[in-house]
Amino acid sequence: MKTNTCTGSHFMCFAKLLTAGSALLMALTQAPAQTATIGSAVPEGDIIMMDRYVVGSHIPWAADAPAVPVRIISRVDIENTGVSGDMLDLLRKQAPQFVGSANIGSNNSNIASNWTNGGSMLSLRSEPTLVLINGRRAAHSPVAALTGFTFVDVNSIPLSAVERIEMLSDGASAIYGADAVSGVVNVILKTNYTGLEVGGNYKFATRSGHWEERSVRAVAGAQLSKTSLTVSFEWLKSDPLYQNERPFSSDMSNMTYSLPGAVYIATSATTGNWYKAVAENTPPTGSNMTADQLIAAGYYTLESHGDDVTVGENFNLSPYVTLINGSERAAGTVSLEHKYNANLTYFGDVLFSNVKTYSQLAGQPITSMPYGATNTDGYGVANANHPQNPFDTEAAPRNRFVDYSRGYKTTTNSLRLLGGARGRINADWHWEGAANYNKASQKQKQTGVIDRDALTAAVDSGIINLFAVEQAHGGFEEAGIFGTAWQRAHSSLFTMDFRVNGTFHNILPAGPIQIAVGVEMRHETLDGNYDEGSYTISDTSDILYGNPVKWDGATGGNPFRDSRDIYSSFLQLRVPITSPAQKIPGLHTLEMDFALRYEKYNDTDDPVVPKILLRYLPINNELAFRATYSQSFNAPALYNLSAPDSVGFTSVIRNVAQHGGGSIGNDRCQAFQLDRSNPNLEPEKSKSFNIGVVYSPKAVKGLELEATYFHIKRTNLIGSAMPLEKILEDVELNGTASRYAQFVHFGGFSGTPVTDPGQISGSYHSNGQSLYDLYYINVNENTNYAMQDGVDFSVRYDLNTQAAGKFGFQVVGTWYNRYYNGVMKYDYAGTTSDGFEEAGSIPRWRANFGVTWNYGDWNASLFGTYIPKMHEVYSAEKYGKVDDYTSIDLAVGYTFRKGVMKGLTARLGCNNAFNKMPPTTWTWFDSYADIGTYGAYGRVIYADVSYKF
Template sequence: MIPTFLRSSCALAVMLAVTPNVYAEQELERIEVTGTHIKRTDMEGASPMSVLTAEDIAKTGAQDISQLLSKLPESGSGTFSTQGNNADDTANGGAAVSLRGLGADSTLVLLNGRRIAVSSFAKSIDTAFVDINSIPISAVKRIDIVKDGASATYGSDAIAGVINIILKKDFEGFEVNGKLAETVEDGGGQQAASMLFGTKSDDGKSHTTVIVDYFKERETLFADRDYSKSADQSANGGSDFRSSSGNPGSYIPATVGSDGSITPKSDQYSWTPDVNCPADLTKGPYCRYDYAPLMTSVPETTRVGLSVFQDYQFNDDLKFFAELMYQHNDSVIKGAASPSFGEFYMLADNPLFASGAAVNPFPGEDLTMRRRITETGQRQKSAESNSARMVLGLNGMLAEWEWELAYTYSYNRNHEYGEQGFVWSPRLQEAINTGTFNPLATTQNPGVIDQITVNTVRNGKSTTQAFDGKIVGDLFDMPAGSVGMAVGFEHRKEELSDTPDELFKRGEIFGTEATEAAGSRDQTSVFVEFAVPVLESLEAQLAARYENYSDFGNTTNPKVALRYTPLDNLTLRASWGKAFRAPSLVQLGLGATQESPGLVDTTRCPLTGLEEDCTAQERTVIFSGNPNLQPEESTSYNLGGVWAITDDLSVGVDYWNYDQEGLITSDTQYLLDNQGNNPDVVKREPSSTAVPGRIIEIYDQFANLGSQNTDGVDFDIKYQLQTQGMGDFNFSYHLTWVNTFDQVRADGTKRELAGEYQHPEYRWTTGADWSIADWRTSARLNYIGEYMGDVDAGATKKIDAFTTLDMNVSYIGLEKWTLTLGANNILNADPSFSETSFMGYDQATHSAIGALWYGKVGYRF
């Protein structure tokens, strides 16, 4: 049921809309500002907001939107780009941003003020996100970043804030751009091109904009960097992360049931490496395998897109508008050959033993093995993403009230093809049983390899259909001005499917990460917003939004914000609001999915002291969704202001605070720590002693676990300096300081994350721009502060701060031409060392691209 105050507001708005307005028109033109439905006379509102114009974006030298947004100081843990994906990921080719480190699924991404379908492949199994790689940077007019909770205005997912990407719908003229970039290290390199065309009809009633873009990036392997070319990081002060599944392999006696179940005889024996395992690969009970040099750091990527924007003015009171966009992305991701961790066996009477072609290391015993199937080649996936979006709408005036109605259809279709290195488990076991595949040998019959190798297919589709409308105008006059009001609605239907092939669903493919999920929901919302001029110097924003979801119920979220200007050059602001995030369709409808995180067996470790129990090792986790999830809820507030000390110097300070309840997550290590002896949670090998058997599988699912709270300060300085004869200078400094970031589990135990792994306390950028005559130069220094390594994985040291310098220079002295030369990370700084990462650095926080030099040519008329 819709709350009474919202029903009353809607009725009042409709009544006023059809009544002639007798109030005078505003002298200043009002503009659309992200974070409010009511047009304003300036961009500075009651909520803290950053604005990146097309000129600002060009100065950063960013190659795409993911690279641009990942450098924002307010971005945090959960931000990822295509650089962060690999063969074991479940969202290869995608990218997303996480404001305040609250997660990519807690940052609402809009395109021209409306929603986009989420990626049909979730990131790392659980995170629903809008793939910002589906938006070409060449088409961007500006990006508005609202840095407080905004569910009262936009609904779900706006817990941390809103990123509204506004495109060049009103472009005039013709522009062609070409760009070439090369790294100074091995691998990498990019090519990009775009064409923009915009024109008005002769009668001025219609306008058309067409944008075509192209982007290509060559792959970078971990082998292309000295610090990541081996998973054995012991020489650098880290650990040996080489896999325990090698070729030759390691073996242990086992009991094989009639149903093919395998139980290692761990009480009587230990794993034994193959006698032919090279000495440099033999460590402890295993024959190791160095997978790092074969894995993708930055995937080979190609993107092609077309955008068309059209509007037609029927008369002064009615306009039609349309947005049509299509983006096609391809990526190729490489990984090491498929590993087995005890999934296969050799019976004691295997014909290979009988014929003497193989020697049983444990005579008379059945065997299981850890073995890398290198004979099938390294794994390779091809990821294809197609995104399309259509918006059709009408905008007009009814008396002095502006109204708008629109229909949006958006989809993301993903296809992932396992092209090489994937093994069909039943056929491999059959080949072992018949003696045609010899696990104790390193060479095999090519015909047998063809029989056990299979190509995999995974298909996903995500769609969002929405019908929305609003009406905006002045309600009545107060002494300080008119009270503005906006009231509207949205009806949205979301559907998602993520379907791997039948072999994966039957559990017959090993060595791959994939998910299976399906779900749909309907959502209906109504909202109301008021802009109230309390005093000539004090303005209040009052907003509320009611949402009804078909899968979990209702929620109402209010917001109050104040903007106070006691002096012409001083603006103070404060905001408070409620926000929420509906559980994603993946979190609700994820099927049983296998993952292999690094976990410590804290049940066995105190009893055995063994490395395999006391250090993070890959464990098989069977993970699933939870249809009983409830939404996350958040309360946020902001206090700050902007002081224009002079016409050329301004300082901004904002304190922000987020308190999030009902966090939808999982904590498998915590589950293992507390329920390690629960057979319903942890399946173990049989044991005849007081020491529990080794872990076989762990069963986990999403839940509303605990809460998290974070607060901090944003600090901004801008200074302009105009000189006589030496050109004009612009200086800027933007700092985000995270004071606290605490996660509280359901039992009340707390983890303090500020300054811990992937949560640096300080991030800042500083810029200097200089223009003189026909020359334009820009420099950006990007800083990520130090933070502690991953203590859960055994880290004892901090990860050092990471600083990069970006620079470019442009010449505009040629008519219609712009020439640019620049470099990102011009000093080729290596990412800071991480002792618990196999590649030697924290890939989720730092970049290994190194120095990237680029040249750009633009022509416009």
């Protein structure tokens, strides 16, 4: 691992960069003052405010500059969506580029919920995307220290405090550094507000399982002399939604073999039979009867015929599993600005939030007799003489205590403090510097986990009978087998930055050259810890190596702590080649933007990335072209570099080719997985190319047509070289000749190694069509690549009439030509696939459309989403069809301008007015639908009121 070459404190390192920047600043400002020419003339004495910058550039654009690759989602746009909770849900309605498996929010509420712990991550085109707040970075979610994803949790940002959202759908690491591979989302909070506004929102779903969300909010502001203060607060609560409360997920039967009364008995090395106890006729303990006798006596039924297993056919998991997280958020913001004089302004902002989320899984599955229980073999099988075993042979019981669900209660506290100053040196040169501190703390309680030793003692004493469908009254209380595990994590980010922008005149005939230079220091920390019962077993000879030392069902791990330092500098130039004043035919305007950034890391490689932007207007402002080329990077997460080993379950394993023919795996099939860090990981790299055209004909005032071709290729991706199914398939077919054979064992992570082809299928068949005896070690590498290209398009038309008011029309869409996600060399465009192992849902094209109307005090809107048919990547047929989907949102509002209700605005809306449910697909085994793409609520009716004083 690389070591830090910058000695001394972070401030000393930053001081060296700042000294160099100051020297450059002094040199630049020796020239006499000139009239600023940044986009358009700036009156003498005015400061070019840095907060007027549009994301994607440190040099301001003119307000009417065409072909700037940035989309602004205004406060009105936000209100028109009817979304008041999760920012990811809002962006999905506004921008069709938010597709694929890297966009995860409240829908991540079941078997993989620990990857986000209730947070919401967003990614343009499912690629790494930088999230900024008021133009500066925010800390990553603390779940990154607990085996989770590395992302900025946008669910911690109160939507009521957001003034606008700026979206750059273009690579921007040369401007902002790491993560800006596919683009940047810049969240601008409300500032310079005057007055007081209070409001509230209530919404509910009309389908059964009455889902509700309610919120209250307030914003207040005042300007006293040269000082402006804005304060906001929001409280929001959203109910959880369970799988049995929606038709597409209400029947999750046959999803598990671990249910009360299930028993597996091996009949050979590769085959066996499943039996299920009859609930109302529990067999006597130690009856020592044959299987046929037990069936004849009405104690058991035979539940398997060859590979056809029906033991879970009538056991429905859906009432016990959440489909959507429950969430409660209390958050507030403070924004302060003080104009000291005409040349100096101080500014600062505070953002704090407390977010509580809840998700739930069915009770912990019992997959065998407890290891270490008496009268069992070493693999959790009850001997024939076990007092609870009714069979006359070895038997492996399964069970699940369904009245004791596993609950995941997460509390995340976030704090952001930013302070800085901006000013002007002269009419041409301006500067800005700031210090930014972000911290997030998270605690999760995991209820319903099982004390392994207590369960062993309860089984040995007869208090708990794993062969029984129901336990004796009071048995669980007496046994004391259930407990609460916990995990805590913290992340922080401290940045200091300083930048200067200005203008050089009289160098080029086309006009002034604009420049921005700057330096930045970042210090990131990440740490996580668990209760002692969740620490993992470190003895490699233990059959439970890697599992929690005490709890079954807990998310196990070991303490983790790491930090990194990054020092960076950047340069940006905007050079005019031709200008309107030159009146060159066919070259009305031609200009080039060039940016270069260098970042120095103490724990990985030091990237240098460029970006070039060309803007060309051949005749006038009606027609504009742009083209960009950029290189970006994504630094390896701290956890990937230095984390301790962590253990959990694999994703569901299906369609693994079997040695000798056929395939193995099913919707219930999972194995144990150990994730291991790799200190030699390098940054992921990317190259992107965009070319766009904007047409705004003067003959049709208010019409704008835009299309942009994008091409993104990422290399050196961090992850597994192939999906798990393909890795296991390679081991199954090739044995020790497979490079992955060393990572597959049986009976434990250090158990029996692979020696021959066909051993995985042998384990599968000998364990009742399951792989619970298989243990896989996952070590990430820089091995993959990803590529996608397509076209973003939009049509917008504003029509103003005196008689009927103002109308706005828009269609915004994305079309994919190709989409390779880096794990499989497979084109996912137009397909839906497992969102955790592969690409998720990538429609061939997708469009959002809308109509708005404003007339006096009235306003109304109609918005919709259309997603065409897709193919299932995995299907019994070669390509199964997934139906198309259309959702329509309607709303109407009125503002009272006089009388006792003056200042009151009321809005009534209905999202998904036709109550459309998502199309079903078996690829999404967790709920039979991609609810992240299509939603799960059905029709939602809402009312929103606000009062301005």
